[in-house]
Amino acid sequence: MGEIRLMKGNEALGEAAIRAGLQGYFGYPITPQSEVIEYLAKEEPKYDYVLIQAESEVAAVNMMYGAGGAGGRIMTTTSSPGFSLMQEGVSYLVCTEIPCLFANIVRGGPGLGTIQASQGDYFQATKGGGHGDYNMIVLAPNSVQEMADHTFLGFELADKYRSPVLLLSDGSIGQMMEKVELPDPKPYKPNKPWATVGKPKNRERNILTSLYILSDDMEKKNIHLQAKFEKMEKNEVRFEEYRTEDAEIIITAFGLTSRISKKAVDVGRESGIKLGLFRPITLWPFPKKRIEELASKKEVKFFISVEMNAGQMKEDVMLNVYGKKPVYFFGRFGGIIPTPEEILSAIKSHL
Amino acid sequence: MGEIRLMKGNEALGEAAIRAGLQGYFGYPITPQSEVIEYLAKEEPKYDYVLIQAESEVAAVNMMYGAGGAGGRIMTTTSSPGFSLMQEGVSYLVCTEIPCLFANIVRGGPGLGTIQASQGDYFQATKGGGHGDYNMIVLAPNSVQEMADHTFLGFELADKYRSPVLLLSDGSIGQMMEKVELPDPKPYKPNKPWATVGKPKNRERNILTSLYILSDDMEKKNIHLQAKFEKMEKNEVRFEEYRTEDAEIIITAFGLTSRISKKAVDVGRESGIKLGLFRPITLWPFPKKRIEELASKKEVKFFISVEMNAGQMKEDVMLNVYGKKPVYFFGRFGGIIPTPEEILSAIKSHL
Amino acid sequence: MLQEMIFAGFGGQGVLSMGTILAYAAMKEGKEVSWMPSYGPEMRGGTANCIVNISDQPISSPVVNEYDVGVVLNQPSLKKFESRVKKGGILIWESTNIKDAPKRTDIQLYALPAVELATNKLKNVKVMNMIVLGALLKLKQIVKKESVLTALKAALPERHHHLLPLNEKAINLGMGLIKSP
Amino acid sequence: MLQEMIFAGFGGQGVLSMGTILAYAAMKEGKEVSWMPSYGPEMRGGTANCIVNISDQPISSPVVNEYDVGVVLNQPSLKKFESRVKKGGILIWESTNIKDAPKRTDIQLYALPAVELATNKLKNVKVMNMIVLGALLKLKQIVKKESVLTALKAALPERHHHLLPLNEKAINLGMGLIKSP
Amino acid sequence: MPFKGYVEISVEGCKGCGLCVIHCPTECLALNMSDTNSYSLHYAYLKEPDKCIACQNCSIICPDAAITVYKKIA
Amino acid sequence: MPFKGYVEISVEGCKGCGLCVIHCPTECLALNMSDTNSYSLHYAYLKEPDKCIACQNCSIICPDAAITVYKKIA
């Protein structure tokens, strides 16, 4: 069993990254995630990762590009406005197929907004905030434990698919402390024959680019990427269910709201409402098939998507419930975290 | 009747902006839209708009913020990677409710990609590439004429709703020449009591901000914005139909592909396939209701979304066909423009 | 059993660390815990608080709006949280700082002059929070005193370990303020 | 009637302006037109082309892959576009530049030594494109010669207007190369 | 009395930073260590009013513009 | 013959910019104005071979590295 600590989500993320063999961190401070870089700065003397407080998020994401291209196991963390600034870079990293880990510890938007927790960046994360057709695996932890676990997993998946992975969390999970069992350090042995490390005599030079000036080449590149995304859709769907076996009403929720909804399920069940919770762990690839199955179950009466936004994931739920059952929505905005009671009364209004 | 000229789409955009009373342009060159700033630079001595070639797209969008906040009728134009860089700024502009016009003359992505035309930025435009819950009216011209008309319209809508408007076009429409009837110049009389122009003694100071540090305030702001978006959804849906009256198969397509699809409709009809075209002009607000209606028509057998991307608008079509009929997809990537023949054979494969 | 608690006061009064120490102690006893702070610049000079949940079961929601126990150390916090203590719950309030006493009658109220006691009896106002924590420990046997002492040791940097006895004293003093649990 | 045409050659041979002038002339005659260029840096020193559609009806697709008329001024363009001329269509090719002649037998082929004629007869290789355009005008009465002259005047900056007579000469020369329409 | 000036310090506006205190050339200001304002801060006050020379050092350095200065009319 | 050096210029590699021509101190290079390479460009050639002094001015300035230089073995 791994070491157990009481940690903030942001710290757990940092510590897990170290244990996963972090080689480079490039980031810019922003609330509510600055603890990650602060934690790494404190631990730095003990390890030999590179740590740069970049001059901006734009610089950070492009340092990622260089360092990741050079074969490093690398990461950045930020929060909403900062991640928006990185969107050009994200699009480049996906197209150039550079493995790396992003974490967006979301706060309330749009604009400068509030530093309180939000889930308003779901679309940006899952539909691509940058230009062009692309996807990233998006992991949505809902506990400090998962902040650590998903960090570990994220690095693995990034290398497995040679692609960026995004951890979409929020300010509350980043700031809160829970017990966390830290994964044991894992020696990291990179195998990246494509990396730009200097061309030995016996191989062709390695080039990392996202430029395909001829349309035919660009189309081929896109087809290659789409095939990779399909593979991810096939292999990497992750979700969790709670009391859905006999549920008549299914709450869909991710991240923090999935925990609050879990409580709502229990409370609701006590008063005789047969609630169940469906929690996507990967927001992309979205657990389409399972939602379809649930929607086809006779006893299921409706779905309700509970989010801290205006109903973004609801669209993905609808695309898979696809008319079989009603899909409702309940959400709060801008840093306000819904309570189990609010969720229940929203549900009751549809009974 | 307005003046008739043979112009490139990008030039028509520039000329229409002048005629709409442009007061400030802030942009950074990028293919395939640099003709806009070049055109405005050439015409500059004749008018008194401000023209700044900014040091970057990030600077440009923030100059927009300042100039728009100061009450100017303002615009920027860019292409895909440049628009990605503007995403933080876009989120700020929407939240601060500063009217302005964006044009994204899309090229093939992701990454640096290709400079050839694409529709790969549909999601970014309609679901919000920046952080937080927001929307913009997105106009998708499909001709040089509409490049001019939508520019005019875009400025009007921006002021009407005190919100940014996005013109989502592509490299082909920007580069091609067609006959265009230019709208007559319209004297622009701004009425922007909220603008930061210096506070006279008899009013409260004007503050433009997107910071709402308290969650309650942020939620209120979001509710206000959502109400505005709803109003737009109610009033500003625009679309076009072609031979849909008796159509059995409905092609959905926007921008350039809608023109190619129109030809496909004619050719298909000649060979006895009852095709029709549904073309959203506003990509957001999306013409939901009309799609729903079409999907409910008995004679309609299926929909096929034709796009120059991996099937982004298809999701919006599906959300409104919503299981009533199959929705297929045909697309080309990365700068390749589908031909009417390809579209037809894609359709035939579903017959 | 699940205990949902809020600790609130001015920044600097030690409310966050009080919660942390309790959470740590509970974790060391094998319990499930969550600690959720308020955060951000609006807290600069303003109030700070943290929600601490302790349970034998995994904790579903770390955010709650009604508490089994409220611990409030200044007037604004009392105003904000008095109404959110569950019926029959406990509200501990620092009576040196708080002039307007709580008014509810359906909860158990405990007024502690912890600032005064810390200043006068222990000559160090900083351990005020430990007096309050001591009282809470006596009222609700959430964790053992020993666990709290372990937690304190873990939380304090080495160079402050000489303060451990003082903190223990404060805890004892706090426990002594409560007659029967 | 819809005429779909492609003009292709080296950058600098004037293919884009040939297309522009034709489109402009057609527009002045009240027709619908579209002109779609290839663009971008891969064209630097490489080939350039434009698709020109002219019609009495609004033009649906400005992009087409098969053409009623192909005008090619260099070898790579011939290679690329020969196969894309519609059966029964017209292919005009510049025979000074192009060594390997087109091979199709199901279309009408016109070889024009326009470079040589422009160089030797008109002493200005730049008007080569107008010779070709002249030939096209004779072959297909898409627009009137007068409209083309108006278009030229509109397209050329004032300071080059002294070149108008030379351009007209080139057009006439081109028209003369075609025996019967 | 021979004093040339006097100052008024806003009790609620003062944050007790002490900058005025250390920059008063005649040392006539002090923080009130036995009382706090509603923000729990010890505020500054004119401890030795007869020393004030109305130099405005305190008012210029006071970050929070909590100090008003008066001068004896000559 | 008394010449000290000679150069080979790649016909296809030369872009006809003329930079070598104007920088040859002995003026032994020229563009071939009567022929073009497959890119339709007039290429440079060693017009007066006996003048070449193998100074490498042409090869250092040639942007496209189209020039190879040889020197008489002493």
Next chain:
Amino acid sequence: MKEGYELIYKRPKTLLDKRMHYCPGCFHSTMHKLLMEVVEELDIQDRTVGICPVGCSVFAYDYMDVDMQEAAHGRAAAVATGIKRMLPDRIVFSYQGDGDLAAIGTAETLHACNRGENFTFIFINNGIYGMTGGQMAPTTLENQKTSTSPYGRNSATAGMPMKMAEIVATFEKVYYVERVSCNTPANTRKARKAIKKSFEYQMQSRGTSFIEVASNCPSGWKCTPIESLDWIKDQVLPYYPLGVLKDLGKEEVK
């Protein structure tokens, strides 16, 4: 008011009667006060537009009674450019911290200076990211401890503290550059004069003015306000000396 006394200083009316959220002793407050004093003195409230940054002074608009815009982090110079170009006869100032101006906003700052945009930069250099809790800034001194340089700024990996005033002074169209502080009454008076001079230059369309403030951050530096003055005197000013770095107006007079 005592009889026989006249009022010689009072809080400017343009500074709203609202308690500022800044920590005790923070020069952000001082600079707000001075700015509003000058606005009042020049009687330009109705023609002044300010820009506040993201940083501790993000709420500056809560205190100054002039029209203001809140810029995205680092982009205040671009925002100021947009405003001033639209409204050339207004007095525009961009108020920015060192993270804002010298890290993420480097490009916008330098290009506005290079274009000689006719507005005033108020650059609050406190050597730290105050708002986000004390991280290293581009201007953090060598070996200075912050939350992201817990063992002191290592110039071998983080570089030297950046001297923005010196850099922008090299641009031809930058008209006036001065580094000031609010650590003593005398320096504070100079700071006030610098603001006034820059606004006057602005009214005369002279180009960019850049006022760097050797500022403090008692909270981020983890010291008392009074200790922060010592740190400024002993550590900051030797590296960031006060004074006029450039004043083309003065040269004119000579």
Next chain:
Amino acid sequence: MKEGYELIYKRPKTLLDKRMHYCPGCFHSTMHKLLMEVVEELDIQDRTVGICPVGCSVFAYDYMDVDMQEAAHGRAAAVATGIKRMLPDRIVFSYQGDGDLAAIGTAETLHACNRGENFTFIFINNGIYGMTGGQMAPTTLENQKTSTSPYGRNSATAGMPMKMAEIVATFEKVYYVERVSCNTPANTRKARKAIKKSFEYQMQSRGTSFIEVASNCPSGWKCTPIESLDWIKDQVLPYYPLGVLKDLGKEEVK
């Protein structure tokens, strides 16, 4: 090869046998050649990693036989930083145009220089945006016509041409700065030497080297290659003089 003759110069093997897409006479080609000559001479092909920008040299990786990354527009310095920090013993160069380095990439450039990142900047200053068709660059000369300054660069609104070499030379951790050109054989030889020196400094971990090339763009300037040399001599070099602006290695020797 003629008998009695020995080969004294041939195209470096590290420059791939591929026709470069650059316009005739463009110094981008020259600089590629010189870079690869130095890589060959120092025998560091297996340890060299280059970064190409977005600009005409976006395809540089098609010609140089070393590992390369293509950076987003303006971000080559950040990319180079990432690579070099991961692989400190590699020779890293970032190859950038003036739009790339001095406009959109200003912040990344200056901060890499300020940190003294141990790589070489090759800065191709041709005073124009070549790739996108000849728009004004930050370095475009006063009154120079471009497609976005069709009546000549107006320094009143667009500012003065930026002197990047001069700016970065002020940073303490920048070790070596030289401005070179390829307009004459002598200058081209100096350019080659500068590259070599910077690579050697890099191997000795001396910090940042910055080589600015007073370059040309016959297409953008709308002139012949030979005319472009005149423009450089008559217009460019008086404003952007050639020579070593900083060489801490030299001072050491003295």
